[in-house]
Amino acid sequence: MHMKNQWFYLLCCFSIALFMGCHSGQETDTPTASAAPVEVRLSTAQADSSLSTTQLSVGGRLEAFQSTQLSSRVMGLVTNLYAREGNHVRKGQTLVRIQSSDLQAQRARLQANLSEAQAAYQNAFVNYQRFKALFEQASATAFELDQSKMNCDVAKSRVQQVQHGIEQVDIMIQEADVVCPFDGHVTALHTEVGMMANPGMPLLTIETTERLQLKVLVPESEIQFIDSKQPVQIMFAQSDEKWQTRVLTIHPSSSMSGSQYAVDLEVPASIAKERNWKPGMYANALFKKRFKGDLKIKTSQLVTIPKTALVSKGQLEGIYTVSSEQTAILRWIRTGKDLGDRVEVLSGLTSGEPYIIEAEGKLFNGASVLVK
DSSP states (O other), rough: HHHHHHHHHHHHHHHHHHHHHHHHHHOSSSSOOOOOOOOEEEOOOOOEEEEEEEEEEEEEEEEEEEEEEEEOOOOEEEEEEOTTTTEEEOTEEEEEOOHHHHHHHHHHHHHHHHHHHHHHHHHHHHHHHHHHHHTTTTOSSSHHHHHHHHHHHHHHHHHHHHHHHHHHHHHHHHHEEEOOOEEEEEEEEEOOHHHHHHHHOOOEEEOOSSSEEEEEETTTTTTOOOOTTTTEEEEEEOOOOOEEEEEEEEEEEOTTTSSSSEEEOOOOOHHHHHHHTTOOOOOEEEOOOOOOTTOOOOEEEEEEEGGOOOOTTTTTEEEEETTTTTTTEEEEEEEEEETTEEEEEESOOOOOOOEEEEESSSSTTOOEEOOO
């Protein structure tokens, strides 16, 4: 009996120790009575009138209004380069010279052939005139007249053929000098002196850096609301300013852009020069949608909140609100479009509802708060 009491006593002591250990290591999100309230600042969810569903904001990149890769139609060594990357060039300026000695030799041979052909034609023409006079005097037959005329025509055709060959060679000699097609800047150089130039091989890239356009991609679900006559605004992330512009081109196919349609927008030249905008810079375009036919205009506005107010746990996103007992309540929401430093709220928060935007301590579900 004494042994049983000992075992019972030891079991009780072990259970008590285990209970105390578990209790002391347990964490809780419930504030203790002595915990000081966390000071918080509230904000009220408001519908943003500048981001209504009748507007569409898309991003894009500045591009040169004109851009081309210059190449040669002749094969030969590059003998001279008259421009380097970054140089400003003007229309008609020679940029690259390619060796054309073979073409010059070919032209000399054709010129000699032309002299022979012209002499043969002159002789055939004189012979034809002689047979024509004899035929009128009944001293030559019609066959002899026809034969002399045919020889004259063949000689004339030979002259024209050689002249055409010289013209073709002259064109190729001219194209041995690569000429700038418009005013712009050299943005890339693909060759050097001594390298072999082949027909179609890029030699330089020229862009019009003074005149720019903004190219944006519009999703296929939105392109039906965009047309070439509507006003558009462009803006940059580093500036709050907006500039009015217009649509230049709506590309008719999305086969090369993944179900998105490229839209080119004009960039005001004076502003681009004043702000020193360059090709490659990113900007946003704000379209005012045009609804046609039986499409109804959606006038609801987007509710947005600062990204700093978001609470993320895994794939879930939420915000803290304040209960009537002055405690923090974590509410899960569903977010939509990323709008820079703000984000669209699709559900879980409506316009006019308050939420915690800033806290001077750690917040958790049920924490006591003091609204400043």
